[in-house]
Amino acid sequence: MRAALVAAAAAAVVTFPYWSRPWASPFATTLLRDALILAIFALSLDLLVGRAGMPSLGHAAFFGAGAYAAGIAGQRFATDQLPVTLGAAALVGAALALLIGVLVVRSEGIFFLMLTLALAQIVFAIAFQWTAVTGGSNGLSGVGRPMLAAVDFSAPDLMYVLVAVTFVLAVLVLWGLARSPYGRALTGVRENERRMRALGYDTARLRLSAFVIAGTIAGIAGALSAYSTRFVSAQDAGLGNSVRAFVTVLVGGAGTLGGPIVGSALVSLIERVVPSLLPTDLRIADAILGIVFIGFVLFARQGVVGLGHATLLRVSRR
Amino acid sequence: MIEIRDLRRAFGGVMALDGVTLTLADGERRAVIGPNGAGKTTLINTLAGETAPTGGAIRLAGRDITRLRPWQRARLGLAHVYQRTELFAPLAARDNVALAVAARRGPYRMFRAVPRSEYAESEAVLERVGLAGRESVAARALSHGERRQLELAVALAQRPRVLLLDEPTAGMSPLETARITELIAGLDRALTILIVEHDMDVVFRLADRVTVLHEGRVIADGAAADVRGDTRVHDVYLGKAVTVA
Numbered sequence: 001m002r003a004a005l006v007a008a009a010a011a012a013v014v015t016f017p018y019w020s021r022p023w024a025s026p027f028a029t030t031l032l033r034d035a036l037i038l039a040i041f042a043l044s045l046d047l048l049v050g051r052a053g054m055p056s057l058g059h060a061a062f063f064g065a066g067a068y069a070a071g072i073a074g075q076r077f078a079t080d081q082l083p084v085t086l087g088a089a090a091l092v093g094a095a096l097a098l099l100i101g102v103l104v105v106r107s108e109g110i111f112f113l114m115l116t117l118a119l120a121q122i123v124f125a126i127a128f129q130w131t132a133v134t135g136g137s138n139g140l141s142g143v144g145r146p147m148l149a150a151v152d153f154s155a156p157d158l159m160y161v162l163v164a165v166t167f168v169l170a171v172l173v174l175w176g177l178a179r180s181p182y183g184r185a186l187t188g189v190r191e192n193e194r195r196m197r198a199l200g201y202d203t204a205r206l207r208l209s210a211f212v213i214a215g216t217i218a219g220i221a222g223a224l225s226a227y228s229t230r231f232v233s234a235q236d237a238g239l240g241n242s243v244r245a246f247v248t249v250l251v252g253g254a255g256t257l258g259g260p261i262v263g264s265a266l267v268s269l270i271e272r273v274v275p276s277l278l279p280t281d282l283r284i285a286d287a288i289l290g291i292v293f294i295g296f297v298l299f300a301r302q303g304v305v306g307l308g309h310a311t312l313l314r315v316s317r318r
Numbered sequence: 319m320i321e322i323r324d325l326r327r328a329f330g331g332v333m334a335l336d337g338v339t340l341t342l343a344d345g346e347r348r349a350v351i352g353p354n355g356a357g358k359t360t361l362i363n364t365l366a367g368e369t370a371p372t373g374g375a376i377r378l379a380g381r382d383i384t385r386l387r388p389w390q391r392a393r394l395g396l397a398h399v400y401q402r403t404e405l406f407a408p409l410a411a412r413d414n415v416a417l418a419v420a421a422r423r424g425p426y427r428m429f430r431a432v433p434r435s436e437y438a439e440s441e442a443v444l445e446r447v448g449l450a451g452r453e454s455v456a457a458r459a460l461s462h463g464e465r466r467q468l469e470l471a472v473a474l475a476q477r478p479r480v481l482l483l484d485e486p487t488a489g490m491s492p493l494e495t496a497r498i499t500e501l502i503a504g505l506d507r508a509l510t511i512l513i514v515e516h517d518m519d520v521v522f523r524l525a526d527r528v529t530v531l532h533e534g535r536v537i538a539d540g541a542a543a544d545v546r547g548d549t550r551v552h553d554v555y556l557g558k559a560v561t562v563a
Contacts, residue, residue: 173429176428176429176430177428177429179431179432180427180428180429180430180431180432181420181423181425181427181432181433181436182425182426182427182428183428184413184416184417184420184432185417185420185425187406187409188406188409188417191406191407191408191409192404192405192406192407194368194404195404195405195406195472196389196417197387197388197389197392198366198368198388198389198392198397198398198400198404199389199392199417199418199421199472199476200389200390200392200393200421200422200476201389201421201425202387202389203389206425209426
């Protein structure tokens with residue numbers, strides 16, 4: 001029953017452009033596509049922040065690395081084939097996460113946060129200045145189309161389907177991890193690392209493995225972003241993008257699958273829909289996002305999902 | 319089972335352990351007593367691998383473990399009950415124990431639910447320590463005494479060869495103390511136990527042998543009955559005015 005509901009919801013999400021056409025504009029599809037890319041990115045970050053208790057402020061490094069990898073691999077190998085470009089994105093995301101992870105997993109809390117931030121800034125600086133490879137401040141244009149055999153996913157509706165299918169797969173993977181002995185071990189690391197070590201868990205390796213899985217998925221999200229806009233900006237690997245993912249996770253609710261998804265919907269609305277309702281010279285979307293974030297940090301640490309849960313409990317007790 | 323040779327640990331200029339040599343036979347139950355600051359907790363933490371020794375060596379079942387990390391020692395069969403409870407606060411008692419059960423099978427099992435057998439085993443251990451019916455309660459919602467019981471359950475679920483108990487009855491009511499003492503007394507005789515404890519009733523109920531630490535040195539070591547009558551022990555540990563019942 002539950003599996004059937006999930007399958008139905010997944011099918012509805014994936015086929016959105018086709019059943020929404022009578023009443024929704026193509027802009028809705030683009031908006032939802034970008035929200036889903038943000039959701040994949042935020043879900044991967046939540047594996048660290050919410051599940052394993054590793055507050056990374058450098059997650060955009062992997063998103064950016066994946067975006068560049070997809071674009072550059074396509075150009076260097078002169079192919080648009082998804083297995084090559086998306087595979088390169090996942091591989092580079094994983095490799096970079098392994099490299100950075102080795103340096104950061106033994107630190108905790110604020111030190112972990114600052115280290116991930118600093119190392120990600122190095123990645124950003126390389127992207128920004130290595131003009132010959134990344135296009136530097138001009139960005140990487142001419143990212144190839146995502147092709148699977150002869151199917152071209154670059155048309156808006158198919159591009160959306162590619163993103164939505166990846167999103168559904170990412171949710172399934174992270175759900176599978178969360179309920180597995182592995183996911184529970186990460187929860188243990190979050191709650192009491194000392195006790196985990198005393199139980200015989202190599203916690204540094206556990207944290208590193210989570211870091212690599214999260215980096216891989218973030219790299220895939222970056223590649224989807226590159227396919228969508230056919231462009232990679234150095235800002236994709238920048239601090240702003242790391243903060244955006246972090247805010248998405250916290251506003252939605254860390255440590256849950258629903259939280260980052262709800263958060264990405266909310267952040268997308270504020271970034272993309274709210275400005276269109278305001279006078280064009282009033283560029284305050286970032287300020288609104290900041291205020292919303294501060295509001296959640298001060299009054300609702302558990303995010304939207306936590307608020308909803310608390311409300312449900314209150315209603316059911318009556 | 320455990321051989322400690324000339325173990326030293328300095329904190330700044332203070333020698334918390336100043337050349338401790340101890341041997342625990344297989345299945346032996348050894349109490350380590352001594353006044354505050356004698357180095358008892360440092361001894362336990364050094365055995366568990368959480369504090370690195372400044373000198374000396376530790377062997378577990380013949381194997382040198384002096385340089386091994388805590389998780390490696392745990393894999394070799396060392397379990398640690400902390401003086402201050404170390405649990406997974408928001409997790410249910412059942413999940414706290416299940417993490418110990420799962421540790422033996424390794425954490426890299428992805429994409430399948432936690433096997434029921436691990437929960438069944440966890441519930442059996444909880445029943446053994448007297449926490450039947452409390453399986454679903456979060457660790458932080460348990461009473462202090464129950465958390466100590468849970469701490470013991472977590473350690474037992476590791477199926478250790480050696481159990482390090484750092485004041486297992488700390489902060490417990492007399493009734494709770496009596497219960498947990500009987501529980502430890504009833505454990506498998508093959509299990510080697512090293513217990514640090516202030517409560518002399520508990521010490522003499524549980525220990526085959528007693529070691530007295532004072533300022534990081536062993537000042538007395540012998541069968542429980544002998545140490546009970548040792549006047550030096552009375553002097554350093556109990557104060558001259560107090561006698562051991």
